[in-house]
Amino acid sequence: MSSRKPSEPPPPVSAPSLTGPVEDYLKAIYELERRHGAAATSEVAGALDVAPASVTGMIRRLAGQGYLTHVPYRGVQLTDAGRRAALRTIRRHRILESYLTRVLGFPWDSVHAEAERLEHAASDDLIERMAAALGNPTSDPHGAPIPTAEGTVDQRAYRRLADLAVGERATMVQVSDKNPQLLRYLAEIALQPGAEVTLLARAPFDGLLTLRVGETEPVVGSTLAEQVLVEDAPTVPLAPTHRKSRSGSR
């Protein structure tokens, strides 16, 4: 299908569809860049489960195609084109995750892997139809913001559950979609986006936290508490929330 005769070299600029691996690189670099300013070769390698040398090679190609700039030994940064491509893939991924959970009933811990494959195969048309069927959601089942088709994202930074003060109450907003075990456990203790959570106590050692989530009082470890992001609970407890619809539904 996508066979190009070798007579025509790399399509000059009008390369609308990237390969799966390229989309994965751009996505990973985007996320790393957001965290610590720039993405190191080994970080990308770690994120994609690939040898560092492979990353160097791919980076050279992507730099040549104008998706990023690379200062040898110094790391990599996306260009506008690169960022746009990354956000497009992230949008696809998150809309797919939303659709799979909300329409097709997938458990929230298994959609990441599925979306990871589909995001490279789905057409824009399909993605937008899914988004429309969902009422154009602004966040995915794990609370991650969905970039718009125009490439803008909600960039708010949230506090970690681990950083709450004892006695403080907050609303769970987000957690990484990458760890199925963690997600299954969170579902078990009902700690999902939109849930109210109060930090009841902090054990003196090992960072164990006692929470209150609904009726239960689960005890969780620090790795979990560092992964879960929260925002201040609405000051007026049960008043109509004028927050953007955080999809706590299901």
Place this chain on the structure above:
Amino acid sequence: MSSRKPSEPPPPVSAPSLTGPVEDYLKAIYELERRHGAAATSEVAGALDVAPASVTGMIRRLAGQGYLTHVPYRGVQLTDAGRRAALRTIRRHRILESYLTRVLGFPWDSVHAEAERLEHAASDDLIERMAAALGNPTSDPHGAPIPTAEGTVDQRAYRRLADLAVGERATMVQVSDKNPQLLRYLAEIALQPGAEVTLLARAPFDGLLTLRVGETEPVVGSTLAEQVLVEDAPTVPLAPTHRKSRSGSR
């Protein structure tokens, strides 16, 4: 994600997931085999829009992996394993087409291309959830039978619209999903699976056929009429219709 360290050679037998191209080859060979007994190299090449030499190479690999048998210069035949794999891919394709049209509102002429890409990326779980959401359909939007998950298919052979006798009435059952223009035109004249069609007249030259479909009487060419498959209309007719000429069948 699916990176295998080279230390482990080709996974011996437990290769559950084939590559996209391999699935395409098996699917194409299956369809060709169904038509004329065996698939010739050049036929496969034509179906996949690939050079014949490429087919020879791929065929050698697939024969080595036990998906087909190849008698040089004589063509190729699927083994049971090959047929199973082909039917699995065809099932995915047709369920995807069904879901895309019936749930997401895609026009029936555009689902083929979309399904062609998604069929290689969707998990069995996703496919079966879609099938369930559709009530486990037995045919796709173009009337093609959907293989079961166990690998059985409805193998009925139908007559072509082109072969109806003048005056004969039939039910449209199936048309290839591969030609968007044809499909758009068929939708325009309401000639879709389930539609009742009567052959009113056959022009002496060029094979032009005058049909009755619902209220309209479209005139269609022979290429169209050869692509559309029909079955005998239910014997209980509606009302006394003006069926004058009882022309001899052929």
Place this chain on the structure above:
DNA sequence: ATGTTGTTTTAGGCTCGACTAAACTCTGGT
């Protein structure tokens, strides 16, 4: 029986995306 024609296979190459091993560069600690 032989030659012509069309199909198929072989031979040799190419790109993409990955690998290992070895060389290089940066940086932090003494």
Place this chain on the structure above:
DNA sequence: ACCAGAGTTTAGTCGAGCCTAAAACAACAT
């Protein structure tokens, strides 16, 4: 100010899938 270790890049390979050009073969007509 230097040097060891961590991180990065280069060099050389590999497999999957594709290509073109040329050789091999089948089959049919003469």
